[in-house]
Amino acid sequence: ACRRALRDELGAEPAPETEALRDDIRDGRLAPRPEPRALNLPASLFPLVGREEELSRLIACLRDPGCRLLTVVGPGGAGKTRLAVEAGRLVAGDYRDGLCYVPLSAVQDPAGIGPAMAQALGFTPYQGAPLAEQLLSYLRGRRVLLLLDSYEHLLEGAAWNAAPLVSDILTAAPGVKALVTSRARLNLPGEQIFPLAGLALGAEPQRPSSFPSPNALGEGAGGEGSPAAALFATAAQRVRPGYALTDADAPAVAAICQRVEGMPLAILLAASWMGLLTAEEVAAQVAPDSGRGIEFLAADWPGLPERERSMAATLERSWSLLSQREQGVLAGLSAFCGGFTAEGAAAVAGATLRDLARLADRSLLYRRESGRYDLHDLLREYAALKLRDAPDGGESVRDRHGAHYLGTLAGWSRLFTGADEAVAEIDAEWENVRAAWTWAVRRGEWTLLGAATRALTRYSSTRYCHAEVRALLLLAEERIREVLAAPAARTGPLLHAAGAIIAARAYQDRMLGRPQAAMAPLREGIALLEEAIDAGEDARGYLARNVRRLAWMLSPAESAESMRCYDRAIQLARETADREELADALNFSGGRARNMGDLPEARRRLGEALVLRRALGNVSNEIQCLSQLVYCALEERDGAAAERWLEEARTVVQRVGIPKLPPKGRSHFRLILHILGHFEEAAELSRDQLLLFRERGLEFHLLGGLETLGNDELMAGGYAEARAHLEESLRLYQAAADALNVQNTCLSLGQCALGQGDLAEAERWLERLTHDPPDPKDTYHLTCLLGAPVASLAGREGEARRYLCEALRHGSAMQSLPAVALYLALRGEAERAVEVYALACGHPWVGNSRWHEDVFGRPIAAAAASLPPEAIRAAQERGRARDPQATAKELLAELEA
Incomplete structure (x- = not known):
């Protein structure tokens, strides 16, 4: 039957080997199948630490019948080989013909893949047929797991025909599975990607969405009990016997693990210094401002390739696999701090979406759930070194970065008029904004800086980051005062910028609880803005804003001057058609009129402010205006009207929803509840607010949150709880001076x-x-x-x-x-x-x-x-x-x- 099938279908007679096999089967001379040969897996120098979840998931993928090609993808130093080898060792028994480990790092071109695979399989090729065909024939009837290690460098240039060999094997040999480690995906049909990032740092704030979320075993980021810290301690014991991670060492170890973002190779290299240095000294060496972190992360481990004992060599290998254009884009992306958007990457580094996709495919870039992109910190440092090697030292990239973010910041004022005071964009770009601001001060870009102060100041009021913003403004103020010292420099634009910057810094002082320190610079800023107007500069917008702030800062005894300032601000806002500033001036002047006992005038101003604020859609400011109208109603002893204003505020809150209501809006609504005697409801809102502040680490919010909760509890008769919250608030206020x-x-x-x-x-x-x-x-x-x-x-x-x-x-x-x-x-x-x-x-x-x-x-x-x-x-x-x-x-x- 076999002879007939060969003749009918192929026109061939059976080979002598086939006839010999027939005779052996007939006569019972067929030898038993040989035992599976020993695994050829490389020995590991370190135990697998902190990868329990990833190992479990990888094994599950390998045991999935529908998964034939599984690629562990991650940056250099992520531990891809170590994880794949451990998974292969544990599942090798699932395969009749075992596991075959094929190291590819020494293979120089795609043509070498076949010979490397044949050598690993113990297969001796014969003459007369292409090696690829022989491998297909050899593997066709076998059940084996091929572990192809370090594939990434065979995917570039002429290597376009390298990956099809893997595809052909999987097609021809249904009992074969391929487990691949690579810094880039193979992009083959049926390929399943297993992304691998650094080890978990414990309570990690954000992880790239394209990477798996590891099991956070520890309490603090990189602290005791986290997988990253556990690996550090294990490696440190090799060079310092008896070493144990202590409370004293925990902050330094956390800093090390955070700095290298949990990358196992970097952690091992850092720990290798523990025989000579303390954890604090190692942390200082790898700190971003040390300038030698990459160079420091190296070890003298004889017998290992350089890329496995040096982060510089690991990063250089990734760099060498890029085209010249990709290298230029990656170097440009190093200018960003804290991530970037696709739009930002295009403006600063000239990167297209295809560029970003190719870098992401090579594990050099990752995309967060928010849609933002980022680089690994060590890679950013390495790329920054390459940027400094550019002909202009990278200045053109930094110029584009600074101009982009300062210009964007100036346009971000619109974000504060939306229904949810959408500051998330500035939150995400804050580190880029800080870097751009510092660049602008160094370059003397005063017009850009002056134009950006409005959004910067309003952001500080929304996020209560007054100390940080004050530091940025003071940096600019000190430099611009030096420039102003030259009489010829007092041009309209420079005076405009100086007035805006100095007045904005004064406002930060007031918000930090230093009213007397704020008054003189605020008046100085106003005088500079008036001088700018006299010089032909239209600074009326900034003048209106700061005259209104002056009116707000004046004491009750100075109410007459305060009202004159408010009226001037109102006039300037009407002249410039600045509805937002007009609404603010009307609202605050209404409050001052109420305090002066002129309730009809207060209601008039507040009514106009409420109409404007509703039209602008700023819910926090709308609720603030309603709180002032509640005060007016109470002072007129009209409790029914006060409750109606409360219900209007409640309607606004319900429309937006408490979770989406900005902190300022919550504070104003809680104030309405408090002054109307709804103390328990106010306290409940204060507790929720306080929890939010603690979770987000909003320290300045926390100060006020503790005090307001304490006052709500005080009025409700919860004296023990009130005292505890007020004492904590007092300690924090004292620490903040x-x-x-x-x-x-x-x-x-x-x-x-x-x-x-x-x-x-x-x-x-x-x-x-x-x-x-x-x-x-x-x-x-x-x-x-x-x-x-x-x-x-x-x-x-x-x-x-x-x-x-x-x-x-x-x-x-x-x-x-x-x-x-x-x-x-x-x-x-x-x-x-x-x-x-x-x-x-x-x-x-x-x-x-x-x-x-x-x-x-x-x-x-x-x-x-x-x-x-x-x-x-x-x-x-x-x-x-x-x-x-x-x-x-x-x-x-x-x-x-």
């Missing part, structure tokens, strides 16, 4: 002590408030709000009266009247005390407050216990009928007499 907020928090802690009935503790906080206040003009009324009830309860009537007079002059009636009522009750005027306290309780912030009831309500009720019930009811009715402001003036006159 924020004197004004230190005073605010001390006041709250003193009030907390009063709520707990601890007069002695309240006295200590009062003493703290009166000791070296940052600015008595701004903070003494805070002292009075605590001093008045403390002195009254301690029986110091004269001192209490002095505090009350100051509180009534400069504080609000809502804050002062309960303390006046307590003073009256303790000096024997119980009926008047009931009347005044009933008036104060008409405000929900007082009437719904457990703290006010504990500190003022109960002592007043005790003093009035001997009064007839009808007398108490009559006093309460008289109080509710009173006008708070008029009553406060009457009481002030009486106390001053």
Whole structure:
């Protein structure tokens, strides 16, 4: 039958070997199948550490019947070979003919793949047929796993015909699977990619989406227990017997692992120095600012190829596989810090999408879930060295980078008018912005810098990164002051930029709690902007903004000047058709008018501001405006109107959704809840906000978040919780040298002590408030709000009266009247005390407050216990009928007499 089939289908007779095989089978002389030969896998110098999850997934892929070609792809030093060898060793028993390891790193061209494969298989080619055909024939009936190691250099140039041999084998031999390691994919039909990145660093913030997410075994990034740190410790023990990762070493080891982004080879090379250096010294050597990290990451390991004992050699190998154009693009991409977009890559490095795709295919670039691209940190450093070798030293690339980001930053002001205050773009580009700003200062690009201050300042207000932004502005300010020292340099554009930069820096000082340090430079910035206008420069936009900030910073005693500044800002905003600045000036001037007691004017300004802010779509500013209108309604004793404004704010919040509401919007909404006495709801929002701040590491937000939560809990009567949050807030404010907020928090802690009935503790906080206040003009009324009830309860009537007079002059009636009522009750005027306290309780912030009831309500009720019930009811009715402001003036006159 066999002879007939060969004759009919192929026109051939059976070969002598075939007839001999027939005779052996017939006569029972067929020898048993030989035992599988020993694995030819390379021995490993280190155990496989931290790759448990990747190993499990790789084995699962190899055991998947549908997976015939599996390529482990990753950058040099990622441990591709080590992982593939371990997986191959564990699954070799699944294959009747075992595993065959084919090292390709020494193969110089595609023609050498066949001989390398034949040698590894133990197959001796014969004359008369092409080697490829012989290999296909040899493998056709076998079940074997081919492990083809280091394939990447055979995919370039004329190597276009190298990969088809693998494809032909898989097609001809259904029992064969191929496991390949390569820095680039083979791009063959049916190829399954297994991306391999660095080891997990523990609590890692972001990983490229094209790489697998490793199991984060540790608590801190690169800290004790993380796979990266475990590998470091294991390798360090080889050169320092008995070494164990300690709490003292953990930060340095974390820094090392972060710096090399968990790359196993780099970690092993760094650990090889532990026989001579400490972990802190190794971390210093590989730090980005050391300038020698790549050179340092090398070891004297005889017998190993240089690329396996030197990061420089590993990176040079990847570089050598690139075309000249790809090398130029990669060098240009090293100018970016913290990643980049495709648009940025095109503008700075001239990279096309195809360029980015080819670099990504070679594991030299990765794309994050956000759509942004990035380079491995060590590769970026290596590419930067190549950029410096360019004829111009890379200056043209850095010029394009700086101009691109400063120009983009100037246009980012629009991001702050959207419904969600979309600052995510600046968040992502922040490191590039910092680098571009530094470049612009060095190059004296003052027009670009001046134009960028608006977005930079507004970003700081949204993200509360005032210290970082102040440092950038101060860098520019110091340099531009040197330029301005030359009289001939005082041109309109330079004056415009200088005024914008200096005033913006002053604003950062104010937001960092240093109002007095901010006032003089702010006025100086305004004067420079006015000088620029006189020189023919249109600086009205920046002038309006900073005049409005000056108005906001002026004290209550300077309210007349403040309103004049606001009106000037409004006029300038109308002239320049700047609706956003107009809305801000109207809103803040409305608040000032309310504080001055001119409620009709306040409502007029706030109403116009609300219409503008709604049209602009900035939800945080809209809610802020609504909070001011709530204040106005409360001061007019119109609780129904106040609740209507609250419902409008709630509608805005529900439309956007709390998770998408920016921090400023949440803060303004929480303020509305707080002043309307919804303390529990406000506290719940504050807790959620605080959790968000901690998760995102928003330190400045955290300061205010702790204080506001403490105040919500204080008013709700949760004194123990309030005290804990306020004490933490105080420690952070002190560390930040924020004197004004230190005073605010001390006041709250003193009030907390009063709520707990601890007069002695309240006295200590009062003493703290009166000791070296940052600015008595701004903070003494805070002292009075605590001093008045403390002195009254301690029986110091004269001192209490002095505090009350100051509180009534400069504080609000809502804050002062309960303390006046307590003073009256303790000096024997119980009926008047009931009347005044009933008036104060008409405000929900007082009437719904457990703290006010504990500190003022109960002592007043005790003093009035001997009064007839009808007398108490009559006093309460008289109080509710009173006008708070008029009553406060009457009481002030009486106390001053």
